[in-house]
Amino acid sequence: MRKLSAAVRFTLPLLTLVVLWMLVVYAFDVNPRVFPGVAAVGHAATEAMLDGTLAAHVAASIWRVLVGTVLALFVAIPMGVLMGVSPAVSSFLSPILRFFSVLAGIAWIPIATLWFGYGFGAIVFVIFNAVFFVVTYNTLLGVASIPMSLRHAAASLGASPWRMLTEVLLPGALPNIVTGVRTGLGFAWRGLIAAEMIATNVGLGYMLFVARDFYRTEVIVFGMIVIGMIWLLIDRLLLAPLERATIHRWGMVRAA
Amino acid sequence: MNGLAYLWVRWIWSPYMRATARWPSTRSVVPFLPLIAVWWGVAQAELFPRTFFPGPAEVVSSFFTLVYKGILPEYLADSVTRLAVGAAAGIAIGIPLGLLVGLNRRAHDALWPVLLFFQAIGDIAWLPILLIWFGFGLTTMTLIIVYTVLFPIVLNTVLGVRAIPLDMHRAAKSLGASPLAIIREVVLPGALPNIVTGLRNGLGYGWRALIAAEIIVGTSGIGFLMFDARRAGSVVEIMLGMIVLGVLWFIVDAWVLAPIERATGQRWGMVQRQ
Numbered sequence: 001m002r003k004l005s006a007a008v009r010f011t012l013p014l015l016t017l018v019v020l021w022m023l024v025v026y027a028f029d030v031n032p033r034v035f036p037g038v039a040a041v042g043h044a045a046t047e048a049m050l051d052g053t054l055a056a057h058v059a060a061s062i063w064r065v066l067v068g069t070v071l072a073l074f075v076a077i078p079m080g081v082l083m084g085v086s087p088a089v090s091s092f093l094s095p096i097l098r099f100f101s102v103l104a105g106i107a108w109i110p111i112a113t114l115w116f117g118y119g120f121g122a123i124v125f126v127i128f129n130a131v132f133f134v135v136t137y138n139t140l141l142g143v144a145s146i147p148m149s150l151r152h153a154a155a156s157l158g159a160s161p162w163r164m165l166t167e168v169l170l171p172g173a174l175p176n177i178v179t180g181v182r183t184g185l186g187f188a189w190r191g192l193i194a195a196e197m198i199a200t201n202v203g204l205g206y207m208l209f210v211a212r213d214f215y216r217t218e219v220i221v222f223g224m225i226v227i228g229m230i231w232l233l234i235d236r237l238l239l240a241p242l243e244r245a246t247i248h249r250w251g252m253v254r255a256a
Numbered sequence: 257m258n259g260l261a262y263l264w265v266r267w268i269w270s271p272y273m274r275a276t277a278r279w280p281s282t283r284s285v286v287p288f289l290p291l292i293a294v295w296w297g298v299a300q301a302e303l304f305p306r307t308f309f310p311g312p313a314e315v316v317s318s319f320f321t322l323v324y325k326g327i328l329p330e331y332l333a334d335s336v337t338r339l340a341v342g343a344a345a346g347i348a349i350g351i352p353l354g355l356l357v358g359l360n361r362r363a364h365d366a367l368w369p370v371l372l373f374f375q376a377i378g379d380i381a382w383l384p385i386l387l388i389w390f391g392f393g394l395t396t397m398t399l400i401i402v403y404t405v406l407f408p409i410v411l412n413t414v415l416g417v418r419a420i421p422l423d424m425h426r427a428a429k430s431l432g433a434s435p436l437a438i439i440r441e442v443v444l445p446g447a448l449p450n451i452v453t454g455l456r457n458g459l460g461y462g463w464r465a466l467i468a469a470e471i472i473v474g475t476s477g478i479g480f481l482m483f484d485a486r487r488a489g490s491v492v493e494i495m496l497g498m499i500v501l502g503v504l505w506f507i508v509d510a511w512v513l514a515p516i517e518r519a520t521g522q523r524w525g526m527v528q529r530q
Binding site: 011017033095100102107109110111114115187189193194215217221223225228231 | 269273283284285287288291308365366367368369370372373374376377378379380381382383384385387388389460461463464465467468471472479482483485486489491494495497498501502505506
């Protein structure tokens with residue numbers, strides 16, 4: 001019951017916004033080429049869902065993000081751990097990583113399209129390095145912030161390098177890694193939309209940008225809502241719980 | 257092997273450690289030297305075609321050419337001005353809005369979900385419709401940046417305001433502070449560290465949004481420089497653009513954000529001690 005009332009309280013303002021939108025469009029008779037009415041957006045939505053274009057665009061976008069992110073995580077986490085183990089190495093490398101995580105994502109679009117051509121390769125590359133540098137940097141910070149005494153304690157109890165990795169370094173760095181993934185995915189998602197506007201012929205960003213050419217504002221608004229919803233779902237249902245769970249775990253590790 | 261390690265420590269590592277201990281600012285420069293050396297080596301070995309992967313020397317010479325022609329300073333000034341205007345507007349709207357939403361229960365109930373939703377839509381998704389409304393131009397770009405900077409600041413301000421213990425409000429009130437005095441003396445200082453975090457995130461996102469907007473809208477700016485170079489197939493100028501962007505962020509970070517963060521950290525410390 002409490003959950004229900006919280007859900008109502010959360011959706012009520014959004015519904016009010018929709019009603020307000022309807023009223024304003026109706027009252028001022030807004031030109032649909034400037035801003036569409038609710039009905040037009042609903043119409044565009046059902047049309048896109050029925051003829052399968054929406055599914056194709058969403059699938060293309062998500063597939064790119066998935067491939068880029070998974071590749072990046074597979075390389076970034078081991079590298080971050082390796083570099084973070086030695087304090088000297090990690091302090092030496094962190095300016096370089098910071099430099100590249102500043103550039104991460106969108107700034108690579110021009111060179112990526114030149115190296116890989118317009119299409120799948122360039123976009124996956126952009127997502128890869130949006131996630132890669134941020135996650136590597138955060139993993140390195142996470143490993144470097146584990147108190148030396150913990151590592152000494154594990155070593156003096158006879159932990160093998162493998163157990164040191166799986167029982168001290170990785171759990172200790174996990175909260176940082178997850179924060180890194182969350183930030184990196186945030187950059188990657190924006191980078192994806194931008195890259196799709198520039199460099200492809202399918203995907204959510206492309207859907208918006210093509211609609212602009214034909215002044216189809218209802219498709220644009222619908223696309224924006226879809227983009228917002230997908231990100232909200234990824235962030236609230238996947239990343240935020242993951243972050244909370246690792247912080248609990250971290251608390252356990254500290255208390256033990 | 258041991259001898260090699262000795263040489264490494266004696267002639268490279270310990271001088272580096274001593275130098276960074278004496279001049280801490282070298283710490284953020286020296287690590288790039290081996291990177292540049294590797295870059296130079298790879299380019300020199302021509303593993304990739306030279307036009308696809310130019311070396312540092314070409315990039316430096318294109319830097320001087322573009323500075324001499326006056327293109328780079330002009331574009332750089334354009335980008336920085338846009339970012340500064342966007343950030344200023346974002347702060348001017350964001351902090352009061354954040355205070356309102358953080359302090360007033362009704363405002364929080366009504367606005368919080370809306371804020372979360374619009375934050376999720378993300379800056380760049382607004383580009384197409386802004387292009388329809390305002391055309392290819394400065395207004396579009398400025399609005400994108402304001403939008404991007406705004407949300408992290410508002411959301412973090414709200415979090416900061418709501419993290420202040422209620423007892424602080426009550427204590428100030430029972431000492432006879434007016435609502436305005438409470439905002440000035442309790443709420444703002446208490447939320448300041450969060451506001452600064454929001455500002456940092458916002459600028460980080462705003463920065464990327466600016467590059468994307470300049471690439472797509474394309475009239476001037478570093479993003480435009482890079483995309484124009486891409487059209488001409490000039491990797492040298494793209495790399496130059498990327499390096500300029502990275503260095504610029506280092507400067508903003510070291511000269512603007514870090515001092516603010518230090519100042520608010522100290523202020524926060526003071527507030528806690530009282």
